[in-house]
Amino acid sequence: MTTIKAFLQGHDDTSPAIGAPGRDWLSYGGLRALGDKVAGQLHAAGVGRGDRVAIVLPNGPEMATAFVTIAQAATTAPLNPAYREDEYAFYLEDLKAKAIVLAEGYDGPALAAANRFGLTVMRLRFDPAAPAGEFELVAEGGGGACDTGEPLPGDVALILHTSGTTSRPKIVPLLQSNVAASAANIRASLDLTPADRCLNVMPLFHIHGLLAAVSASLSAGASIWCAPGFDALKFFGWLKDADPTWYTAVPTMHQAILSRASRNRDVIDAARLRFLRSSSASLPAQVMMELAETFGAPVIEGYGMTEATHQMCSNPLPPRAQKPGSVGVEAGPMVRIAHEIEDRLVDGTGEVVISGPNVTPGYEGNPEANAKSFFEADGQRWFRTGDQGAFDDDGYLHLTGRLKEIINRGGEKVSPLEVDGVLMEHPAIAQCVTFALPHPKLGEEVAAAVVLREGATATEREIRDFAAARMADFKVPRKVVILDEIPKGATGKLQRIGLAEKLGLAESAA
Known part of the structure; x- marks a missing residue:
């Protein structure tokens, strides 16, 4: 099964595939018929194999089926519906969208x-x-000749951009075979079957939702119930209506869900969740344990990134252990540790590298980035993830942070994830993110933004004293900012890079 169309085959025509609030289920037979119809509508508009189609739709079942069906005839490029005109202009021109x-x-x-x-x-x-998810496409103009052949495994199915937090966003082309391999990896690591149902709250312009929720489920013949985005106030109502066996989310969403869990105990007790999944950012160990205790189900933390078509490692299902603070074991591609500068594999701590059929062939039109990101060693082509970490004796990967996010305090390297872990032990802290604060002499200083638990109180001095009793002095945040909410990116991830500027701290520190 090396294409998206291939992994949709072989499932019972009458089995439910796509659902949504207040809508009937779209069956697998209906989804396959929709794919054929959409291919015809695209071809009639002069859009076919190899042509790039930007998709700008709100979250929901139509966004899910638009991706799955358009990718069976052309190349998809989902974009964030919240962009402004100049942002759309940049991406549409960069993508060469038709x-x-x-x-x-x-x-x-x-x-x-x-x-x-x-x-x-x-x-x-x-x-x-x-x-849910049934639609038709009506072209305004267009027409003409196009390649009406079905995309092959080596054709590009999905194009996404890197976040571009420190540089111009890079184009990541993901092949049909990359998507199929990653869907199979996720399906295997989560042991998905046709009996499973995912409650999707992730945005569907993002790799996490497109691959973990939608593609992996469809490759297993399972069903996906598509919420119209994430809303902590509506989550437990959706949990009751969708009756899922699992859901996947980023850590900030899990934390928002936990904050409302106590008043929805009846819904949690009636739920049939087999597991919960977290990915796209590091899940604090304390949150992982609280989720498992609250829902009475294992929490499977996955480690993914766009260039890997999402998943690289995953905490395994029981009876194997889920290790809080670890992103789990190799789950599809080969995962190794490399020297951070030299092109060779090493033991111990270093840069996490991956190799496998789910890895992008390379950034588009960016030979410089490809030369930095890929290297050959031990008979394999390795991709540098930019993450630093090490494997423990059981083969579980522990990340110490993004290499570009490691705080360099006068030559002393501080892992933001380590500081986060200590601060999250404070009984008053619900959420935190450690980040670099510019410093005139040291280059960078350690700072942290925190959100307190509802009804809890703590001062900056108390938080710093708490940290000072638990870690070396150079790691203790010199500045702690207490906020009602920490600024997040478009997909709900907390972003360390640029946070000092966002909070207006960069100039005062200079």
Whole structure:
């Protein structure tokens, strides 16, 4: 099964595939028929194999099925619906998009940007009374010849950009075979079967939702119930209505869910969750343990990134251990440790590298980034993840942080994840992120932003004293900012890089 179309085959036509609040289920037979219909509508608009189609849709079942069906005929490029016009213009030009899929009636910045470049605009129209995810595409203009052949395993299925927090975003092309391999890896590590159902709250312009929730489930013949985005106030109602066996989320979402768990005990007790999954950022050990205790189910932390078509490592299911503070064991690709500068594998702590059929062939149009990110050793082509870590004696990977996020305090290296782990032990702290604060003499100083638990109190001095009793002096945050909410990225991840500037601390520290 080396293409998206291939892994949709062989499942019972009548089995439920895609669901949503207040909607009937779209069956596997219906999903396969939709794929054929959408291919015809794209071809009629002059869009086919190898052509790039930007998708700008709100979260929900139509976004899920748009990705799955369009990828069976062309190359998909999902974009964040919250972008402004200039951001859309950058991505559409960078992608060399030929067409864009927009909701019927949408008249926002993505349309204005598409019109700048003369893209074929395709409107997605659906009937709320129809099964979840059923839609049709209506082209405004377009037409002409295109390649109507089915995409092959070596064709690009999905194009995403890196976050670009420190440089221009890089284009990551993911092949049909990359998506199929990663879906199979996730399916195997979570032991997904047709009896499973995922409650998806992740944004579907992001690799986490597209691969872990949607693609892995579909490759197993399982079902996905698509919420219209994440909402902690509605989560427990969705949990009751969807009746899932699992859900996947980023740590900030899990923490928001925990904050409302005590008042939804009846829903939790009635749920049939087989496991909970966390990925896309480091899950604090304390949160992992609290989730497991609250839901009475194991918490499976996965380690992923865009260039790996999401998953690289995963904490295993019982009876094997889930280790709080670890991202688990190798789960698909080969995962090793490399020297941070020299192109060779090493024992101990170093840069995490991966090799396997789920790894992108390389950044598009960026030979310099490829030369830095890929190297040959021991008969394999390795990708440098930019993460630092080490394996323990049981083969579980423990990350010490992003190499570019490691704080260099006058030559003394501080792992933000280590400081986070200590601060999260404080009984008043619900959430924290440690980050670098510019310093005129040391270069960087350690700082932390924290959110207190509801009803709890703590001062900056108390938090610093707590940390000072538990770690070396040079690791103790010199500045602790207590906030109602820590700024997050588009996918709900806490972002360390640039946080000092966002909080207005960079200038005062200089």
